[in-house]
Ligand SMILES: Nc1ncnc2c1ncn2[C@@H]1O[C@H](COP(=O)(O)OP(=O)(O)O)[C@@H](O)[C@H]1O
């Protein structure tokens with residue numbers, strides 16, 4: 001019998017929270033399914049689980065660590081004051097406090113979040129990355145040295161396809177300038193403009209610290225998108241089921257990949273995970289071209305953990321039921337050497 005643990009699950013509060021706030025109502029909604037799934041799994045595993053929502057008051061965390069004295073903190077927080085830019089700062093604090101926690105540390109989160117820095121590191125190590133240019137707010141676009149059209153223009157540090165739509169795909173100087181200005185002004189973010197990589201859209205989930213497990217590959221297929229249209233996981237593609245039906249988009253397990261190719265994709269993904277100093281678990285977004293070149297698009301440390309999302313589905317296919325997956329993530333968190 002494995003030791004039962006005291007687990008403190010850290011949530012994002014969307015407004016100010018209190019130390020003993022009850023989130024059961026929120027957890028019944030679609031937006032909170034990850035939180036609900038993880039709490040349920042901890043119950044199934046027989047751990048003693050409590051939760052704490054954080055908005056902007058980190059003293060609550062200090063108090064809760066003192067009164068509950070958890071063996072491990074299960075980190076589901078990736079916002080601070082509704083700002084997703086601060087996830088690595090919350091984790092930095094945990095590292096300084098010396099408390100064990102699940103998932104990725106501050107360095108990995110920081111390197112992965114910046115879509116330019118991560119590509120520079122991987123490009124240096126001869127992993128295929130799209131050519132790109134970063135355009136900070138306030139910088140003029142006229143004389144930039146930049147990749148060839150078509151390009152994808154996106155926020156340099158966003159996730160969940162925020163700021164990604166059909167208009168992110170640009171083919172002319174005018175479209176490029178318009179989209180860069182839009183992201184600068186409406187999203188108030190710096191921009192990365194990348195060469196558009198045509199190919200299959202693959203998602204690879206990995207777990208571990210030194211020894212890594214790679215789970216079966218997922219794919220977003222674009223069945224009815226016309227050949228001259230870009231194939232991208234835009235915001236609507238990701239979050240709107242009706243839209244997916246209309247364009248024949250489907251998230252599924254990748255089919256018809258040669259086992260030799262799969263083995264080489266797995267090796268590359270392990271290298272990426274290590275080069276970006278990821279801990280715990282992650283999902284990598286990749287593109288596979290018609291001539292089987294694998295391009296890195298983005299790394300997502302601490303990917304969404306809901307039972308019906310890619311990471312858990314991949315683990316399930318590898319024979320790891322959801323509660324066992326949650327337990328493994330905890331055990332990895334306990335073993336991770338931080339700081
Ligand atoms: N360089 C690129 N070439 C082709 N498609 C891209 C490129 N960059 C982004 N995309 C498309 O946009 C989606 C979202 O981009 P990504 O960088 O993963 O942003 P997010 O962090 O919001 O998930 C990708 O999954 C892919 O479909």
Ligand SMILES: [Mg+2]
Pocket residue numbers: 160161285298
């Ligand atoms: Mg992505």
